[in-house]
């Protein structure tokens with residue numbers, strides 16, 4: 001092949017390459033820079049999605065007791081990403097499990113206190129340990145110490161405040177739950 005033919009061919013290629021305006025764009029898409037940017041973009045999106053799912057998991061664990069609902073919450077974050085996170089924050093339970101347990105325990109204790117309270121054997125009104133008579137019906141609940149005047153339990157044989165003997169046993173006039 002004569003020397004000038006190669007030169008001409010090279011020139012033609014160069015000319016056609018620079019005359020095509022899409023070539024530079026195509027070259028850019030094939031360039032390592034573009035591929036790097038693409039990978040970074042994909043990586044960023046995956047990281048964002050995983051972060052959303054993780055955040056939903058962390059938050060839902062403190063609010064949701066049912067494991068199935070917990071899985072549904074995490075899947076919502078995993079499938080819908082930021083949108084799933086947004087939906088989750090709208091529908092999530094407002095109360096934390098810890099707060100709920102605390103509230104339930106408090107209510108239980110309150111119910112226990114009320115249940116344990118002595119009641120007037122006549123009208124069933126809850127009465128306190130130091131009441132001498134029922135405030136509702138006037139029924140006598142306790143006698144008082146003859147020596148110091150403090151209220152006495154019916155079972156006491158000795159006044160715990162002044163050590164005086166309790167004169168005559170008294171029948172309980174109130175009921176314990």
Ligand SMILES: [Zn+2]
Nearest residue numbers: 120123134137
């Ligand atoms: Zn009463």
Ligand SMILES: [Zn+2]
Nearest residue numbers: 145148159162
């Ligand atoms: Zn006494």
